[in-house]
Amino acid sequence: MQFSVLASGSTGNAFYIETEKQRLLVDAGLSGKQMEELFKQIERSPQNLTAILVTHEHSDHIKGLGIMARKYQLPIYANEKTWRAMEGLIGDIPTEQKFIFPLGDVRSFGDLDVESFGVSHDAAEPMFYVFHHDGKKLALITDTGYVSDRMKGTIQHADVFVFESNHDVEMLRMGRYPWSIKRRILSDVGHVSNEDAALALTDVIGDQTKRIYLAHLSQDNNMKELARMTVEQTLENRGFGVGQQFEICDTDPKVPTKLVYV
Template identity: 85%
Template sequence: MNMQFSVLASGSTGNAFYIETDEHRLLVDAGLSGKQMEQLFQQIDRKLQQVTAILVTHEHSDHIKGLGVIARKYKLPIYANEKTWKAMEGLIGDIPTEQKFVFPLGTVRSFGSLDVESFGVSHDAAEPMFYVFHCGGKKLVLITDTGYVSDRMKGIINNADVFVFESNHDVDMLRMGHYPWNIKRRILSDVGHVSNEDAALALADVIGDRTKRIYLAHLSQDNNMKELARMTVGQTLTSKGFAVGEQFHLYDTDPKIPTDLVYV
């Protein structure tokens, strides 16, 4: 079975991820307006009305901004855990009961040949969770919005073919930047976001023989740069003995431009 994906948008201004198999087309998060989401789909030669379900990671606005509008317009089922559903009340408008589904944390739900495994992360949301996608012997991991990557998480995401992995900020840029201290403290905390260096150290523990692609995701527009994230992660992994660019390749993501739709 074939599995294709695109990081439609990634960053502090909005996040959306698309994955498809021969049977299903799933959208993970809809953190941009309905119009912006439709434009992103056009760029990968797909249409929103082809989506069969939406999975939600957590209730922060950069992940659910367009969720209600899209779900109502295209009558799409939404999957989220109970605490996230409760936290989204009043944020996404009324969703018909027949479109609301509970996807408990730490469980696996099958969409045809695609098995989706949910797992918890450490972030300041009600019950944030991300996903591992299994199909046809392939494994794709989506993990952003976590303050750190625990041994439990590493055990779940280990040795994926593809990682879409948070590399949110450069610590020095963040510390010297214009953000108020309370915001800096939140980002640097265990329920904030993973830095470039910490992303590399975590990746060093989970990259396996089958790993071929790593997408650095959820980069801060104010406290990071694509080149800096790629350089920091690449140099750290090289220092750990990995042949970056030979064993696997590092890829950028963007808040407005989707990555190419490619096979896992």
């Protein structure tokens, strides 16, 4: 199982995962042209994709979804409420390319089992995914205001985490956003801060965990160095061997991470 965080941040999100038999894209939150460029950078082609999975209907996750699906005739999987919320946002999708992936279900794509789970975000029915293949586990979770015990139980002990670390609370409080937006980000249906990400990670890291990718960083209210430092310090204070037991990795809104094995 190999993967790349193609893009992650408030300007657009996309995640790619493949096995010997399957190639899945989660979200297409950039333009069709940008998505194709990201695939080139990891030396892959969208025309070889098996399907696209959708997490929720916000534009930074579905901006290029309709374009990609129509151009490459790709099936799209989302839950019913998300499908309804996407109407009018992604253009016409042929019925034969529309598939329901209910929240809480496990669906097999050949040799790759995909488990969906709910998160707390201001969307119709947002959900993220855990990928299982050949005894390995990769957990993808962003766009949630907090990480509940139920979410932790689903994602715990993954080999790899792609985990939201959206903002530094003080940067957000002192920043230029209007208070209404600040309140939304800080709410239980907003986004997880650096500190809260670190605290949640202390409950889910397992002996087999090898990499943690800090994802969906705000361009205005966070910095890669600050997010990584905050998470590292908290984990080290809790007795975790950062850099020995596992490594913490950056993601970027424009540059994909290297395609690596889980």
